[in-house]
Amino acid sequence: MNFSGLFIYKGAILLHGKQLLKQQIKGERMKYKNYSVDDFLKDDFFVRWVKAPDQQSNKFWDKWLASHPEKTETLLHAKQIILSFKYTHTGELLDEEYAEIFENILKDQPEKPLLLYQIRNQLKSSFTKKLVAAAALVLIISGALLWQYMQNKLTVKDSVQQANYITKTNPKGIKSTLKLSDGSSVRLNAETSIYFPEKFSDSQRVVYLKGEAYFEVAEDNRRPFTVVSGDVETTVLGTEFNVSAYPGENEVKIAVAEGRVKVNEKTSGKDPAFSYILLPYEMATLRFDRQEFKKTRLESAEIFGWKEGIIHFQKASFEEVVTLLERWYGVKFMVGDQKKTMEGKFTGKFENQTLKEVLEAVSFSWEFSFEIKNKVVTIK
Amino acid sequence: MSEQSKKEPLAFRYDSDLCFPHNSLWNPDKRNSLDLKGDKEVWKMFRSGDDEAFGYIYMKYANLLFKFGLQYIKEREILKDCIQDVFISLKKNRRNLTSDVLSIKSYLYKAMYRQVMERIKKEKRQYIDLSIVNSQGFDISISEESRLISEEYLRERIKQIKSALGKLSKKQKQAILHYYYDGLTHQEIAYVMEMKNKSSARKLIYRALHEIRENVSKKTRSISLILTILLVSLLFHLFS
Numbered sequence: 001m002n003f004s005g006l007f008i009y010k011g012a013i014l015l016h017g018k019q020l021l022k023q024q025i026k027g028e029r030m031k032y033k034n035y036s037v038d039d040f041l042k043d044d045f046f047v048r049w050v051k052a053p054d055q056q057s058n059k060f061w062d063k064w065l066a067s068h069p070e071k072t073e074t075l076l077h078a079k080q081i082i083l084s085f086k087y088t089h090t091g092e093l094l095d096e097e098y099a100e101i102f103e104n105i106l107k108d109q110p111e112k113p114l115l116l117y118q119i120r121n122q123l124k125s126s127f128t129k130k131l132v133a134a135a136a137l138v139l140i141i142s143g144a145l146l147w148q149y150m151q152n153k154l155t156v157k158d159s160v161q162q163a164n165y166i167t168k169t170n171p172k173g174i175k176s177t178l179k180l181s182d183g184s185s186v187r188l189n190a191e192t193s194i195y196f197p198e199k200f201s202d203s204q205r206v207v208y209l210k211g212e213a214y215f216e217v218a219e220d221n222r223r224p225f226t227v228v229s230g231d232v233e234t235t236v237l238g239t240e241f242n243v244s245a246y247p248g249e250n251e252v253k254i255a256v257a258e259g260r261v262k263v264n265e266k267t268s269g270k271d272p273a274f275s276y277i278l279l280p281y282e283m284a285t286l287r288f289d290r291q292e293f294k295k296t297r298l299e300s301a302e303i304f305g306w307k308e309g310i311i312h313f314q315k316a317s318f319e320e321v322v323t324l325l326e327r328w329y330g331v332k333f334m335v336g337d338q339k340k341t342m343e344g345k346f347t348g349k350f351e352n353q354t355l356k357e358v359l360e361a362v363s364f365s366w367e368f369s370f371e372i373k374n375k376v377v378t379i380k
Numbered sequence: 381m382s383e384q385s386k387k388e389p390l391a392f393r394y395d396s397d398l399c400f401p402h403n404s405l406w407n408p409d410k411r412n413s414l415d416l417k418g419d420k421e422v423w424k425m426f427r428s429g430d431d432e433a434f435g436y437i438y439m440k441y442a443n444l445l446f447k448f449g450l451q452y453i454k455e456r457e458i459l460k461d462c463i464q465d466v467f468i469s470l471k472k473n474r475r476n477l478t479s480d481v482l483s484i485k486s487y488l489y490k491a492m493y494r495q496v497m498e499r500i501k502k503e504k505r506q507y508i509d510l511s512i513v514n515s516q517g518f519d520i521s522i523s524e525e526s527r528l529i530s531e532e533y534l535r536e537r538i539k540q541i542k543s544a545l546g547k548l549s550k551k552q553k554q555a556i557l558h559y560y561y562d563g564l565t566h567q568e569i570a571y572v573m574e575m576k577n578k579s580s581a582r583k584l585i586y587r588a589l590h591e592i593r594e595n596v597s598k599k600t601r602s603i604s605l606i607l608t609i610l611l612v613s614l615l616f617h618l619f620s
Contacts (some may be wrong), residue, residue, distance in 0.1 A: 038593055042586060044566070051563035077537075084538065085560040089450050092443050093460070102438055105467045171439055332415065348421055360617035 031218040033068060040078035041277070050082045095174040170211075173330015175307075180207070183218035184225065187307040191327045192244070212244040214257075214307045228266055232286055237264045241278075242304055255283040255303045303348075309352040318342035321362060325377075329355045334378045343364050419484045427452065427474050434474075437484060438467055444562075447491045451517035451554070452496045458503075458512060462495040486568035493572065518554040520545045536595070544595035552588035559585055 007338060033045075040046050049057040065072055093101070124353055170176055172191045179185050181199045192211025200206075203223040217225045219238025227234040229245035230254045239259020245252040254263055256278045263284050264275035274293055281298040302312040311328060313321060322333045346365055350358050359370050359377065371378045414422055414436045442463055449459040466488065468602035471476070479485045503512060522542050545553070556575060560563040565580040566585075575581055 038589065041589055044582075047559065048563075048565075050561075081538070081541070084523045085557065086521050086523050087557060087561065088521040089514060090447055090518065091450050091456075093446050093463075097456075097460055098442060100463050100466075101442065103434075104464050105438070105471065108468045108471070153403045171435075252590070268502060 002070045010215075019233075035071070036076065037074055037078045037081065037116070041081065046078070048080050058175070062353045096176060099168075099170060099174055100177055154363060163196055166198055167193060168194045171191045171330060172228060172327050180205070182220060182223070185216045187214040187216075189213060189244075189306055190330065209243055209245060211246055212306070214242045214304060216240050217259075218304060231271075232267050233264050235264070236260065251285055251287045253283060253285050254278065255298060255305075256280050257301070257304055305349075311350040311353075311358065312348070313346050313348050315345040315347055316347060318366060321346055325355065325358065331355065331372070331377050333377060336379065342368075383503070391601075407464075418427055419481070423489060424479065424485055427477055428480065429474065434471060437470075438458055441485065441488050442467075445488055448489055449496050450514065452493075452514055453500065454510050454514045455512040459496075462492060463501055466495050467489045482565070482568045482571055485562065486572050487564075487565055489572045497573055517552055518557055520548075520553050520557060539594040541592055544592040546589060549586050552584060555581060555584045557586050 024161075035043070045057070049061055065075065078338040085285040106146075167220055168176070168178055168188060170188050170190050170192050174190055175188060177185060177187050177196075180196060182205055185206075186194065186207075188214035190215060192208050192209070192212060194207055194211075196207040200223065205220070205222060205223050207225075207227055209227050209229045213227075215225075215227065217236055217238050217240070221237055224237055226233050226236075227243050229252050230247075232245070232254075234241070234243055234254050236259060239261060241259070241261050242255045242257070243252070244254075254261065258280055261278045262275065263278060264287075265272035267273075274286075276284060276293070278295070278296065283296050283298050283303065285296065286292070287294075302310070304312070306311050310326065313324075316324075322335065325331065327331055344366070346362060348361055350361070355377070356372060359372070363370055369380045373378065414425075414433065417425075422433050422436065426437060445463050445466065446459055449462055454516055455464075470488075470491070500513060514515045522538050522545075545556075548556070551573065553567055558572065559566075564572065568583040569581040569585075570576070571576045573581065575584070
């Protein structure tokens with residue numbers, strides 16, 4: 001009993017550890033002098049430091065260790081024990097599930113459940129109200145049917161369909177595939193959004209892209225398929241091609257695998273400032289900052305590799321590697337001053353490998369060590 | 381001007397920082413800036429209608445909630461439903477939510493816990509079979525990554541701790557995991573586990589640690605007892 005009383009007292013001091021740090025620093029240091037592993041495990045200030053170190057606590061423990069080198073082992077043991085606890089039953093959402101749930105959350109309209117809820121309440125309350133509710137239900141349904149009928153009529157008349165637009169967004173670390181209403185399929189890379197109508201109109205097929213995607217367009221000679229990315233339009237009739245248009249990269253790349261693709265500036269009626277035709281294994285690179293257009297011939301299919309899970313670094317700088325890995329694995333890199341020393345370029349190919357495997361190869365050539373924890377990669 | 385160009389989403393222009401209202405995971409700069417902000421700030425932004433803050437919360441916690449829920453329910457699809465409902469109600473009630481959260485993590489854990497309990501109750505009513513319930517929830521494992529545990533002494537100690545862990549109550553195990561794995565504070569643990577106050581949470585953890593130590597030292601004692609007996613019998617043998 002006495003024992004636990006003592007611990008509570010200790011905890012009470014430590015909970016205010018931060019505020020009292022300055023005044024107590026001497027007392028604290030004294031106190032920790034005789035701590036065993038178990039004492040450390042019970043010490044809130046210590047556990048906080050292990051789980052979420054900040055500048056202040058780092059400073060404290062650095063100093064403390066410097067003045068008590070004989071306690072290094074005890075402290076490290078306690079730290080390792082804390083860090084080794086984990087859940088037995090673990091699992092993660094699959095990428096698709098993760099994205100699917102988010103979609104459902106966003107789709108959820110607040111009005112709908114409210115109405116159902118009201119109806120249910122009415123049904124509960126009394127018989128007359130039941131009748132009213134039934135009547136209301138009939139009214140609503142017939143109203144909805146009528147509205148749909150009118151909509152259908154309108155769309156027949158008007159070729160510019162008032163379509164429902166859908167947005168698909170992949171966060172970092174997630175790729176997905178989707179089918180469009182015309183049968184075309186789109187493989188979306190990580191950190192990519194696409195915005196498209198639920199149903200395409202009769203005259204054209206237009207989708208909006210931010211990020212990178214590989215399109216396999218279903219052939220339809222009457223309706224050209226256009227990908228709009230910023231000021232660039234890519235138009236085809238039926239073919240396979242890749243569009244990479246990440247904001248912040250200041251350039252849009254369009255690479256063709258099959259068929260013919262037209263790339264032009266997006267204008268509203270005016271003549272476009274540029275318009276080019278691309279053939280298979282040709283790639284257009286448009287740079288916005290320099291108003292530059294470049295057409296290159298692809299030597300291999302590596303630019304399409306991402307959709308099969310292949311990462312290809314071709315003389316990539318350290319920054320380029322970090323940007324791609326962050327996007328690919330959905331992690332964050334913490335790079336300190338080391339950035340300056342990371343010179344030279346990296347070339348390598350990885351096929352469906354884990355982040356750890358990739359980093360092992362990369363770290364070898366730039367000579368750094370790293371730690372992956374909670375989706376954060378710390379470069380040391 | 382045609383109708384369609386009017387409808388064109390501004391978000392897909394590079395020069396614009398306008399986003400779709402729900403295109404919340406988008407802006408990487410903003411995400412980084414959210415990473416640097418504290419829970420209180422992110423929560424405030426979310427409550428005042430910031431969709432990126434909402435997306436950020438989902439991105440950061442969806443998987444954690446899945447793992448947390450797994451301690452109660454084994455069925456994947458049900459857990460997905462629960463996560464969905466937690467976030468939908470979060471979004472719907474954003475303006476009525478308390479401004480004073482201990483942390484977003486503990487708030488979501490509690491919300492998930494309630495959702496899961498409600499779901500179990502519902503399933504119980506509908507089906508008698510309760511195979512979806514995870515009766516071994518909150519079991520603790522000890523990671524034995526070689527880098528982490530290099531020394532022999534520690535490895536031996538962890539082996540002992542491991543067997544002692546199995547003897548803890550479910551509540552004790554849960555509190556231990558929340559404290560040492562999830563990094564929740566005593567107060568947050570009390571909130572998630574619906575205990576009276578933070579000192580109840582602290583006591584629960586201390587008692588668990590105490591039991592672990594008891595069990596570990598009992599083992600060591602019995603080992604040393606065996607060793608002593610062996611030694612004595614050896615000596616006896618030698619001198620007889």
